[in-house]
Amino acid sequence: MQNTNYRDNPDILSRQSLNKNASEDISEKIVATILFACALVSVLTTFGIVVIIFQETFSFFQEVSFAQFFLDTKWTPLFADRHFGVWPLINGTLLTTAIAMAVAIPLGLSSAIYLSEYAQPQVAAILRPAVELLAGIPTVVYGYFALLFLTPLLRNLMPLEIFNALSAGLMMGIMITPTVGSISLDAIKAVPRSLREGAYALGITKLETIFKVVLPAALSGIIASIILGISRAVGETMTVLIAAGQQPRLTINFMESVETMTAYMAQISGGDSPRGSLNFKTLYAVGAVLFILTLALNIVSHWVANRFKEKYE
Amino acid sequence: MIIATTINACSSSEEKKSQVSIDGAAVGFPISLAVAEEYGKVKPEAKVSVASSGTGGGFSKFCNGDIDIAGASRTIRDEEIKKCKSKNIQFVELPIALDGIAVIANRQNNFVKCLTIKELGKIWGGESDGKILRWNQVNPKFPNENLKLYAPSSDTGTFDYMTQAVTGKAKNGRTDYTATQNQNLLVQGVAGDATALGYVGISYYIQNQEKLNLVAVESPTGKCEKPVPVDNVIKNIYTPLSRPLFIYVSKKSLDTKPAVKEFVDFYLENSWKWVDSVGYVALPDEAYVKVIRKFASGETGTKFKKAKPGEPITNFI
Numbered sequence: 001m002q003n004t005n006y007r008d009n010p011d012i013l014s015r016q017s018l019n020k021n022a023s024e025d026i027s028e029k030i031v032a033t034i035l036f037a038c039a040l041v042s043v044l045t046t047f048g049i050v051v052i053i054f055q056e057t058f059s060f061f062q063e064v065s066f067a068q069f070f071l072d073t074k075w076t077p078l079f080a081d082r083h084f085g086v087w088p089l090i091n092g093t094l095l096t097t098a099i100a101m102a103v104a105i106p107l108g109l110s111s112a113i114y115l116s117e118y119a120q121p122q123v124a125a126i127l128r129p130a131v132e133l134l135a136g137i138p139t140v141v142y143g144y145f146a147l148l149f150l151t152p153l154l155r156n157l158m159p160l161e162i163f164n165a166l167s168a169g170l171m172m173g174i175m176i177t178p179t180v181g182s183i184s185l186d187a188i189k190a191v192p193r194s195l196r197e198g199a200y201a202l203g204i205t206k207l208e209t210i211f212k213v214v215l216p217a218a219l220s221g222i223i224a225s226i227i228l229g230i231s232r233a234v235g236e237t238m239t240v241l242i243a244a245g246q247q248p249r250l251t252i253n254f255m256e257s258v259e260t261m262t263a264y265m266a267q268i269s270g271g272d273s274p275r276g277s278l279n280f281k282t283l284y285a286v287g288a289v290l291f292i293l294t295l296a297l298n299i300v301s302h303w304v305a306n307r308f309k310e311k312y313e
Numbered sequence: 314m315i316i317a318t319t320i321n322a323c324s325s326s327e328e329k330k331s332q333v334s335i336d337g338a339a340v341g342f343p344i345s346l347a348v349a350e351e352y353g354k355v356k357p358e359a360k361v362s363v364a365s366s367g368t369g370g371g372f373s374k375f376c377n378g379d380i381d382i383a384g385a386s387r388t389i390r391d392e393e394i395k396k397c398k399s400k401n402i403q404f405v406e407l408p409i410a411l412d413g414i415a416v417i418a419n420r421q422n423n424f425v426k427c428l429t430i431k432e433l434g435k436i437w438g439g440e441s442d443g444k445i446l447r448w449n450q451v452n453p454k455f456p457n458e459n460l461k462l463y464a465p466s467s468d469t470g471t472f473d474y475m476t477q478a479v480t481g482k483a484k485n486g487r488t489d490y491t492a493t494q495n496q497n498l499l500v501q502g503v504a505g506d507a508t509a510l511g512y513v514g515i516s517y518y519i520q521n522q523e524k525l526n527l528v529a530v531e532s533p534t535g536k537c538e539k540p541v542p543v544d545n546v547i548k549n550i551y552t553p554l555s556r557p558l559f560i561y562v563s564k565k566s567l568d569t570k571p572a573v574k575e576f577v578d579f580y581l582e583n584s585w586k587w588v589d590s591v592g593y594v595a596l597p598d599e600a601y602v603k604v605i606r607k608f609a610s611g612e613t614g615t616k617f618k619k620a621k622p623g624e625p626i627t628n629f630i
Contacts (some may be wrong), residue, residue, distance in 0.1 A: 257491055
């Protein structure tokens with residue numbers, strides 16, 4: 001290191017006292033490089049997945065036209081009478097997701113409101129980890145729980161098929177509740193106390209304060225949590241594979257069995273279809289649709305989070 | 314540093330020579346697993362890895378030269394043969410066991426005792442899609458009740474074989490049935506649905522006999538036959554709904570790795586002992602003799618591709 005006049009240049013003084021000697025300087029660089037490489041791995045993996053999905057999808061569309069894929073209403077690529085209409089699979093995904101969100105949004109939001117606004121700190125200290133524990137249960141367990149417990153229970157009430165969108169969706173809703181709950185809880189907690197106190201000072205009740213002041217202020221975080229919940233539901237595989245069945249159907253009847261995009265992909269990748277055949281390429285075409293759908297959700301979530309962000313101070 | 318790597322590479326290639334790897338169909342996988350375990354007892358130094366990533370996944374690795382043996386619940390397809398050829402991989406096709414397809418109904422069902430192949434074709438064929446929805450449409454003698462169908466999903470060998478056997482064309486199945494790859498779930502479905510009909514591999518029926526009714530199938534001789542006792546499957550009395558399961562052995566591995574030949578010899582000579590216990594049906598005795606002879610001769614290529622459902626397997630070895 002060169003000799004410098006510290007008094008003339010205090011900036012160099014501080015930098016040099018940080019990098020005491022050359023060897024430390026090198027080790028810093030090595031650490032930075034390793035960390036950069038780690039970050040690079042995930043970027044490259046994503047890149048690799050995207051390249052492969054779209055490469056195979058491209059070759060899929062050389063054999064099957066866009067019209068066959070997007071205008072047909074039947075999905076039977078593995079039958080003698082082949083149809084490649086992707087809508088039944090998209091329908092299955094949207095149906096189970098809608099049911100899941102109908103459970104997860106009210107449950108997640110209510111528990112977030114309770115934990116932040118009503119619960120005693122001691123109660124919250126126990127409840128919050130308990131709710132988040134749900135997120136740690138493997139999804140295959142949820143799937144079998146839906147199939148072997150929830151479905152028989154619901155069958156006492158209505159004529160459900162053994163595989164059905166309803167119990168898969170309900171189960172998925174319970175599974176996603178912690179995702180929606182804990183992110184919106186953070187958003188609600190981030191609303192400054194002064195806003196609530198201002199509302200109380202105006203004589204507004206607690207309930208009104210929550211709905212008219214706190215929730216609107218936390219809206220961006222809440223919407224982001226919901227969209228994250230939706231993309232989890234869309235991407236969920238095991239639960240729907242086990243509990244919703246494998247029958248692609250264009251239906252909104254939640255009592256019937258449906259097949260989601262993810263369940264179809266899981267089915268093909270473990271099955272007997274020859275690799276490289278058109279049957280197998282359907283996997284990538286469906287994967288591409290799924291990829292675009294979740295990407296769109298992520299973009300919307302980013303946009304919403306920025307658009308509705310309320311800034312304080 | 315360089316020396317160390319070469320020594321490593323050397324010993325690892327030496328190690329590879331004594332390794333045997335199998336991958337393939339989930340149906341039949343338990344047989345290979347049982348054989349590999351028993352082989353490990355006899356030859357503790359042997360390294361046999363068994364995996365099940367589906368017949369398609371198995372052949373994909375097999376024709377790439379990554380594994381020595383592919384387990385298959387169907388015969389090799391043309392595109393797979395082509396792929397193998399492009400990598401210069403020849404194969405020896407060996408049937409190792411039979412799987413019977415059991416037609417099952419709910420315990421409460423008291424009218425369906427026996428079905429003809431024609432009736433099964435009407436129930437499961439692609440032409441019935443959305444049309445044959447009630448039992449009396451299948452046969453006027455049956456009551457006017459809902460016909461609910463449960464069967465393995467369309468990417469399984471069982472589905473291919475069943476459609477081939479009852480409609481004469483593989484994959485020519487209707488699409489409006491409850492499908493899953495997990496046959497235990499089919500058993501659950503049929504057991505819980507009074508007017509249901511389904512079909513599963515015989516082991517799934519045997520494990521759940523008290524929950525299900527087994528439906529007999531009319532054989533070409535006009536008699537109603539059931540796949541239980543399994544002797545009916547072995548002797549090809551229960552026909553045409555039984556199919557052979559295979560292993561495909563790479564000729565290249567056989568020529569370069571003595572461990573593979575040793576293992577397959579052991580497999581062919583002993584697997585019959587454990588076939589029942591893992592839920593499949595042994596081959597007839599004369600078939601084992603022929604399979605062992607075929608393996609010794611090292612004859613490559615597929616003969617079973619031409620076999621029609623129900624034809625005795627000994628004709629194709």
